[in-house]
Amino acid sequence: MTAARFQDSPGRTTIAVLGTFDTKGAEHAFVADAIRRAGFATLLIDVGSLSEPTTTPDISSDAVARAAGVPDYRALLDRRDRGESVTFMGRAAAKLISGLAAENKIHGIISLGGGGGTAIATTAMRALPVGFPKLMVSTLASGQTAHYVGTTDITMMPAIVDVSGINRVSRAIFENAAGAICGMVSAYESRRRTPAPDKPLVVASMFGNTTACVTEAKRIVEAAGYEVLVFAATGNGGRSMEALIASGMVAGVLDITTTEWADELVGGVLTAGPERLDATAKAKIPAIVTPGCLDMVNFGERATVPAKFADRTFYQHNPQVTLMRTTPAECAQLGRILADKINRYEAPVTFLIPRKAISVISAPGQAFHDPAADEALFLAIKSNLRPEIPIVDTPHAINDPEFARACAEALLAALSRKR
Numbered sequence: 001m002t003a004a005r006f007q008d009s010p011g012r013t014t015i016a017v018l019g020t021f022d023t024k025g026a027e028h029a030f031v032a033d034a035i036r037r038a039g040f041a042t043l044l045i046d047v048g049s050l051s052e053p054t055t056t057p058d059i060s061s062d063a064v065a066r067a068a069g070v071p072d073y074r075a076l077l078d079r080r081d082r083g084e085s086v087t088f089m090g091r092a093a094a095k096l097i098s099g100l101a102a103e104n105k106i107h108g109i110i111s112l113g114g115g116g117g118t119a120i121a122t123t124a125m126r127a128l129p130v131g132f133p134k135l136m137v138s139t140l141a142s143g144q145t146a147h148y149v150g151t152t153d154i155t156m157m158p159a160i161v162d163v164s165g166i167n168r169v170s171r172a173i174f175e176n177a178a179g180a181i182c183g184m185v186s187a188y189e190s191r192r193r194t195p196a197p198d199k200p201l202v203v204a205s206m207f208g209n210t211t212a213c214v215t216e217a218k219r220i221v222e223a224a225g226y227e228v229l230v231f232a233a234t235g236n237g238g239r240s241m242e243a244l245i246a247s248g249m250v251a252g253v254l255d256i257t258t259t260e261w262a263d264e265l266v267g268g269v270l271t272a273g274p275e276r277l278d279a280t281a282k283a284k285i286p287a288i289v290t291p292g293c294l295d296m297v298n299f300g301e302r303a304t305v306p307a308k309f310a311d312r313t314f315y316q317h318n319p320q321v322t323l324m325r326t327t328p329a330e331c332a333q334l335g336r337i338l339a340d341k342i343n344r345y346e347a348p349v350t351f352l353i354p355r356k357a358i359s360v361i362s363a364p365g366q367a368f369h370d371p372a373a374d375e376a377l378f379l380a381i382k383s384n385l386r387p388e389i390p391i392v393d394t395p396h397a398i399n400d401p402e403f404a405r406a407c408a409e410a411l412l413a414a415l416s417r418k419r
Contacts (some may be wrong), residue, residue: 012041013189015133015181016100016109018093018124020117022048024163025055027112027174034178035110040185043106047093047120049085059096061089067099068092086116090123098127108133108185110177112163115140122148130244131191133184137177139163151240155180199227202411203241204254207233208317209359209398210292214256216404217411224412226251233257233293238272245279252286252415256398256407259293261334262326267306268297277341286348286414288407291377292398294334295362295370296323315367323361325368328376335380343386348414350390352407353378357397 015035019028021044032042046057047064068091100106109128111121118138125134126149134154141156149156157177161169202221206214218228231241238260244250260272280287299305299322302314313325326334342349357363358374382391392410396403 020048021046021053067096093124094127200251212399220408257292331377339384354398
């Protein structure tokens with residue numbers, strides 16, 4: 001480890017430049033120079049493991065590997081197995097980077113990479129808190145990035161050309177990336193100097209078909225002194241909400257839109273996984289839950305819907321989104337799943353039923369109006385919830401102001417009891 005430049009700049013805003021310096025050292029050095037010209041300090045961290053670095057790092061790959069606390073790491077690296085090395089260095093970098101951030105030694109991070117470099121760097125970035133500036137310039141940024149980003153706020157920038165030398169295209173991309181991370185870090189440092197007053201956090205789940213309900217409930221809860229963060233119930237949104245609840249930052253949950261469970265059960269594209277609704281139980285915080293949008297399963301374009309569903313009821317939300325109505329049997333199973341999840345909650349929880357409609361398009365006269373399916377859902381919930389859990393069965397549609405108010409007031413009452 002040769003961190004003289006870093007150590008000679010105590011108190012300076014410092015950006016970590018992390019990458020595989022054995023193959024992409026010159027490119028990372030170019031970005032580091034651009035960052036320093038903008039007035040920031042840099043900390044060059046090498047996570048290459050298959051050959052010697054082409055640029056001198058401030059923290060060597062050996063030092064990164066030692067951060068993982070694995071005594072025989074050198075034997076692993078000496079095997080020259082690229083897959084093992086990438087996995088190992090990602091874990092080690094995550095431990096090192098999270099420690100540096102916690103000690104206020106770095107204030108942002110940037111990396112450039114192809115497949116291996118992106119995997120290592122984003123593993124490290126996912127260990128950092130939301131709001132901490134993270135920028136990944138990657139050859140993979142224009143494709144499917146969910147497994148790199150996860151539930152974090154990593155910014156992915158397409159490299160356009162391979163990260164292989166400085167040329168007329170890469171120069172422009174790398175200089176823009178340096179400017180972007182410097183701007184992100186400036187905003188981050190400004191927030192830290194003048195933090196907004198902290199209010200207790202409430203999270204809410206929302207879909208286009210429950211927007212009116214969540215908007216009104218949010219207004220009422222915020223008027224009572226809370227800050228409400230809204231998450232789109234699109235799979236990744238549900239996972240992000242669960243992760244934030246698990247972090248311990250959240251005081252209460254407005255789980256108005258549990259639709260991701262329909263996709264998980266039936267095979268839609270917006271599933272949040274089988275852990276959806278688990279974090280609230282583990283966090284032991286007050287919540288309200290409703291069956292918002294459990295009438296629909298999400299697919300892409302109509303041609304992408306599996307052939308086995310050919311005889312089902314569909315609604316074309318837009319050219320890219322096809323919704324499929326859940327059946328009475330599926331609704332009964334969804335009711336049992338929600339009840340099983342909620343039965344594990346130890347903090348105050350209330351289940352609210354909007355009997356007239358569980359989404360915009362399940363109301364009378366709309367495409368997904370199916371009283372038998374809705375009744376199967378409601379009956380399964382009522383039959384399987386613990387007797388002491390309150391159920392508020394209302395005659396309203398989910399987006400009626402009266403229902404939104406009932407959700408907000410039930411959560412505020414539960415928060416009051418918890419205090």
